[in-house]
Amino acid sequence: MSADPAFGADFRARVEANVVSEENNVKQVVTKVQLGEADAGIVYASDVTAAVQGDVATIGIPDSMNVIAEYPIARVAGGNAALGQAFIDAVLSAAGQQTLQAHGFH
Known part of the structure; x- marks a missing residue:
């Protein structure tokens, strides 16, 4: 401002x-x-x-x-790549987005 x-x-x-x-x-x-x-x-x-x-x-x-505010999400190199990707997929899914919105993220 x-x-x-x-x-x-x-x-x-x-x-x-x-x-x-x-x-x-x-x-x-x-x-x-x-x-x-x-x-x-x-x-x-x-x-x-x-x-x-x-x-x-x-x-x-x-x-x-x-x-x-922007909240990037990314998977890093490591031993749990599949689990990391599953988490990203869950966050970006319709249900994940609804959960975020329910907690004030728009």
Whole structure:
């Protein structure tokens, strides 16, 4: 967003000036918001699990401002090539994709 002239060149600095807590992982960020110890947190949609959805509000980032995370999958050389390929096939299958979507991956 810092590159977007609508927000100004100092956007990042202005946002970071308001950061009052930096957690070690996203679960801690979500928990702080859930407990009311933080006003807001920035996490992946998949981090707002069913267990906390009723306790926090979510606001999506507009596509034009968002960074899309990519999760590559590949089989590496090793003794379990068939098992590795079976895992990849399972993840990429319709059922695997449904499972990922059910856990917030889109």
